[in-house]
Amino acid sequence: METEKQERIINAALKEFAQKGYEKASTNEIVKEARISKGLLFHYFKTKKDLFLFLYDFCIEILLNEFFRKIDVMEKDILIRLRQMTLLKFDLIRKHPEMFDFLMVAYGEDSDDIKKELDERNKGHIATGFKMLFAEFDASKFREGMDIPKAIEVISWTLEGFSKKQQEKIKLVPLNKIDYESILAEMDLYLELLKKCFYR
């Protein structure tokens, strides 16, 4: 099958699911957007559920792989590591916005039809990866008497809050002229502030 048609189907489906969630998403809309017939869609994916779960695995595979491949586990400075993770996240959103949106919606999905399958898959991903990200950092950089786990949480929440704020701003601007440099610079101001507070 031509890869271009494949892409059309995948993109159409991602978009539809991301926009409306599993149940409200319409296979009719998907085939319309992908410019294929109803029959073809159900020829390749036997059911709506199959389609959804295929997309899920597909996106996880790509996004998570890219994330873990690029991350530098040798970096022992937790502040830099968190900064790096945030940057990676930004990149993924920029490069694969549809996949990212889809996964976000899938994560919050609670339709009985797919909940079980989704939970199973998540156990693997979440448990496997995200513990590793905070392991073996250099605790000696923190000030004495500092509650380090709490400090790390504060940093994470700050980065998260900042990201969300930027994400909302970006939605209102034409994509071609977004000044990533200045966003990055601003983020570093927050990190500098926290560094002065938390580090020796």
Next chain:
Amino acid sequence: METEKQERIINAALKEFAQKGYEKASTNEIVKEARISKGLLFHYFKTKKDLFLFLYDFCIEILLNEFFRKIDVMEKDILIRLRQMTLLKFDLIRKHPEMFDFLMVAYGEDSDDIKKELDERNKGHIATGFKMLFAEFDASKFREGMDIPKAIEVISWTLEGFSKKQQEKIKLVPLNKIDYESILAEMDLYLELLKKCFYR
């Protein structure tokens, strides 16, 4: 009309809208849950839209009023003020969880049918209230050379992140035995940490 029946209708509608959003919410489900006839619902609220907007105004009135009535605008210590606001939010969620959930969903609603009306209303609320909350605090408490607006954002994001974390925990526990004291105590640890960093 009996207040008890009123409450049944309101609660049923809040629950349904909060659960499924405006469009997916079913008037049939609402009347079933409220144990009234279809006709009666549309006798009081001419359309689904009317019902939704009534609920919105109803909840805003109650929750926002309660919030602004209880908040102490004389408190000049921004850390204490933010702490207070978080506590108030906790209280509101505990006392009116359905209303809170409903407003959260309503806030993210983007159905064409109601978007216009919702935006109009929001302009008023958001603009009016939330600027005031950060006005006239005592900036002299901060360390010299500190970027105060950024510091305040960090505090806000921390409180937000902490709240969300607790909210998720709470969902998994039977409501009767939640230890609010210890949650509060833990929150104060974060605030203490930030105070040491940001204040003189």
Next chain:
DNA sequence: AAAGTAATCGACCACATTGGTCAATTAAAG
């Protein structure tokens, strides 16, 4: 060229659900 096979189509289906109506019944008030 013929035969076979895989890709593709779109009309069609049975079914569920929707927001909303309305003539009729019951309950309350004057």
Next chain:
DNA sequence: CTTTAATTGACCAATGTGGTCGATTACTTT
């Protein structure tokens, strides 16, 4: 006893659903 208000639920046209299937097209293989 009459008037008025509250309340019912069967009913409606419309829309949309996920999925099927026999027919058609396009491509290979013989």
